[in-house]
Amino acid sequence: MIKEKKGAILILSGPSGCGKSTLLKEVYKDIDDYYFSISTTTRAPRVGEVNGIDYFFVTKEEFEKDIQNDDFLEYAKVHDNYYGTSLKPINKALAEGKLVIFDIDVQGHEIVRNKLDSIVTSVFITTPSLEVLETRLNSRNTDSLEIIEKRIKNAKGEVEYFQDYDYLIINDDLQTAAKQLVCIANITRIKSTLFEKKNIVSSWLN
Ligand SMILES: Nc1nc2c(ncn2[C@@H]2O[C@H](COP(=O)(O)OP(=O)(O)O)[C@@H](O)[C@H]2O)c(=O)[nH]1
Numbered sequence: 001m002i003k004e005k006k007g008a009i010l011i012l013s014g015p016s017g018c019g020k021s022t023l024l025k026e027v028y029k030d031i032d033d034y035y036f037s038i039s040t041t042t043r044a045p046r047v048g049e050v051n052g053i054d055y056f057f058v059t060k061e062e063f064e065k066d067i068q069n070d071d072f073l074e075y076a077k078v079h080d081n082y083y084g085t086s087l088k089p090i091n092k093a094l095a096e097g098k099l100v101i102f103d104i105d106v107q108g109h110e111i112v113r114n115k116l117d118s119i120v121t122s123v124f125i126t127t128p129s130l131e132v133l134e135t136r137l138n139s140r141n142t143d144s145l146e147i148i149e150k151r152i153k154n155a156k157g158e159v160e161y162f163q164d165y166d167y168l169i170i171n172d173d174l175q176t177a178a179k180q181l182v183c184i185a186n187i188t189r190i191k192s193t194l195f196e197k198k199n200i201v202s203s204w205l206n
């Protein structure tokens with residue numbers, strides 16, 4: 001039998017409040033054999049967030065020690081806090097042939113793209129307008145006005161990078177956006193075995 005599962009990476013980026021977490025929750029049931037990369041961050045947990053599920057919440061000193069130890073595949077400062085992806089669990093999931101899903105910012109995308117280009121597929125997610133983004137951040141009710149303002153201020157700078165991504169989803173109607181994300185995840189999977197399949201078919205010609 002041809003092996004249909006090979007480790008691959010799917011990166012989601014987009015301004016805070018565009019709906020990345022909501023979309024992911026919506027599509028997990030439709031994605032086979034995935035591993036969601038849990039990031040490490042120095043930002044404070046929100047009400048309801050659980051250490052080790054939403055993020056690994058650490059102090060700035062702990063994060064900087066991990067940087068010194070070369071523990072991160074990538075890390076960046078986003079909205080004044082550190083966020084990073086630990087390398088070990090990613091390597092394990094890739095070796096197990098999983099689809100590894102990242103929710104990381106545009107800086108992290110650039111780093112992972114440069115390091116692992118051949119197995120990366122990326123999708124930029126945004127809202128139809130900045131006004132919609134602002135409404136979503138306010139209605140999420142998880143952050144102070146000051147924190148929301150910072151996220152809105154940074155949104156345009158993040159959207160500037162949308163051309164660097166393989167796909168673009170405008171998360172207007174949630175179900176439409178979710179269907180598109182499932183399609184992209186499936187294509188990422190199929191693409192990951194293309195090299196091996198080409199070798200099999202090429203051997204016909206030997
Ligand atoms: N570079 C990088 N960015 C991350 C990582 N984890 C989360 N982010 C990004 O950090 C930003 C802020 O995330 P968060 O504090 O959860 O706020 P939210 O986007 O408003 O829900 C988002 O753009 C995430 O995509 C990571 O490990 N590395």
Ligand SMILES: Nc1ncnc2c1ncn2[C@@H]1O[C@H](COP(=O)(O)OP(=O)(O)O)[C@@H](O)[C@H]1O
Nearest residue numbers: 016017018019020021022136140171172173174
């Ligand atoms: N398509 C959508 N239509 C309306 N509201 C949405 C949609 N997608 C997400 N939201 C809402 O927008 C807010 C921000 O979504 P969230 O998933 O936390 O964004 P992100 O993870 O990108 O920061 C949440 O309150 C969420 O319920």
